[in-house]
Amino acid sequence: MSARILAAIWRNYYRQIIYALLFGVILYASFYRGKITLRVSDMTLGVFNAVEAVPQQRARKIRTLEQELQTLRARQAGSTEVALVAAKLVRARHHSNGVILVSFDFAPDVSPELTPMAEAVVRHAFARGIRVVGIAAASAQGAPLAKTILENCAQNPRGLYPEQLSGTHYVYLGNRPDMFNTLMQMGKDMHATYETDYGGRALAGMPFMRGIKTFHDVDYLVVITGYVGVPETWMQIANTKYKAMIGMGMTAVSISGYMPYLQSKQITGLLPGLRGAAEYEIALGEPNVAVRRMVAQLFAHALVVFFIVVGNIEYLVRRRYGA
Amino acid sequence: MAPDTFMDLIGVWLAAVLSLCVFSFLFRDNILYRLTEAVFVGGSVGIGIVLTFWNGFYPKLVVPFQKFIAAVAQQPAQRWVWAAYMLLSLCLGVLFLSRFSRKQAWLSRFPMAYLIGLGTGMGIPLGIQTFIFEQTKATLIPLVVFQGELVQWAQINWIATLGNTSLVVGVLCVLYYFFFSFKKTDLFSRATSRLGVAYLMLGFGASFGYTVMARISLLTGRIDFLKEDWILGSLRYFGW
């Protein structure tokens, strides 16, 4: 085929050729069975180590509250003050291995990127005996998706931990409208915000929820989201107002805009999209979907770089020699 | 989502056909895509209605008022004030619907003003603390970093020193670039703005780089579904 015919085909159908190449490259990569190694970055370790440290943090909190209660009783402090600290101690002892709150703030549109990340974090918590409270603060459409993720992790432990039961090891509260005010209320009283869990069971009668009332009864918050504005709301309310520790997992689109928050330590760690999910799986010792999909990423990225280079060569040649 | 029941199999096939109809748009706008798009928009509206009712109206309006009416004789005085306040909120919310009438649309200003006032009042102090104070604090970092704790000039950590200096200079230059209140004609202003633009270009380039990964992740997920759940899942369902 002459160069002129090829050039004409390219000029008329370059879009379709590029689309077909991308589809083909990713499909080909899905059959690749080789092993890949990834370095776990500090951003991911920020979240991983924070979850690892939850049981020790809870133990420290219990000891601090016990000492505080002893001190208050020794100086015969007022009954209200003693009762407040005693109530906090009772709640802290209720889940002696610690509790994390995971907010699944995403919908099906970004689920291929965030579902592996969410599953890795939840599996990590279950493997360490940490209790999980799941919510979908920002996305009503993501509420059923989050339930599926939690159930999948609870019922398919893959040998990492015993099967987890809803109402005993984890609870899923679902979504409420108006995220800003929901979080503001949760900081004071989660039971008033979410009177029932997603399945309609009243929180008041649930033994699991006796140990959780506010953000202060949760040791770590993990926010997994793909929407701009959601991390800011969490930081403003949970971190600035209620001084809770937060880790974030985001779609890669948003990552570069949230690096400043990582540097200012407003968040402890940041999981960057599928790469973050793959790194988390490797840190956990359980490479899974995310690591497998990184192969497709590798091939696709090579294609992108190839087209950037080809595009620039074409541009320079045109500039030099005309169309 | 691999199918293990007959209805799951029907579902997976429907999902795959709909996905392929959407992909057909890559070649040309066609009737299959437009039909699928109409179903998508309609379904989104329907789901929006369902979620607004079950996540919004029902737990926040219907249930509290049912409880209040059921226990009305035992309510202390404070709860009557609470009920009046909630009724007022309900009336304010209903005023939103006046937007559909051209003559009475001005009534929707009240609930709008209420929501804007709430958002602004809460947002100002939190915004100052989260975005201005904390970020400024994180910019006040040592320009010279040493490897140990002691100030020993022979033990400068050059990478961290250059990095910190470039970070502080970068923040100041970009902030200066975005200051449009006066013309930047002198050499210092132009040079600072240019440096700010350079930082912005590096930042946007990094954003684009990450965007590539994000978009490809979505496509990878979809292709995974077509291959694993649709084709291989269907073959497994029939015992192959």
Added chain:
Amino acid sequence: MRAKLPMLICMVTGALLLLQFFVPHPFVQDTLLEWISNSAMIVGVFALAIGLASLLHMHGNKIKRRLPGWGFSVITLVTAAFVATIGLLKPAWGPTVAREQYVQCEPDLHGSIRTTRVVRVVHTLFGFDPQSSTTNVLIGAAIMPVRANRTPLYSWYFTYVHSALVSTTFCLLAFYMLTAAYRAMRIKSWEAALLMVAAVIVIIGQVPADQFVPLGHINGVSTFEWLKQLIMDYPNSAAKRSIIIGVALGGLATGIKILTGIERPYLGGGD
């Protein structure tokens, strides 16, 4: 009245919320906050309803006037009505009342708790299944249904139609991104060159390219990964931090203008 009263409402509610940060009294911190939060959620729910009603109104108008493409609007409205009906009425029958899993917890001979899973798969096709309305039930830590579906038809639609359509629509962006990379990333100026260099470094740095192509190492880390992290930690953070601070200052100025009544964005209701 039409302009002054909304302004007064805005100023008073804003001031009430500002009080939160300066008055530690429990009434302001707890009770007032709870009332205001609940009230905002109630008013906000109607704002959501407006958006949905506008969309329905637009499509209804298109059908009434037989505008081009009105047939598709019929499909849109029919689908919306179908999904809203099955979601609001929650019929007990449907295609996914087919799977229930039970986790049985009982002590074994040594006294520790043993869990066994009993899976019951029942194929139903629009048949009525009375079990479909059971929720999770704990009977003395014994049998507990783990996955009982109360909205089978709605869940089936959401999983297999809506999620598929949403995911696929968004993944079209990958194709457009690649053609944009080919068409638009040209070295036309020094700024474009900087952008492109940063983009290429980050694109290569994110994937384990050094496993297939020797790219060298710096400090034990692949070269491109090290460069990527350098770009993210310093120039990217500097640029984004300035944008965050700038936007926050602008937002603060706008907020103060709104609270003092200089700017009145809520007056778009028309007279």
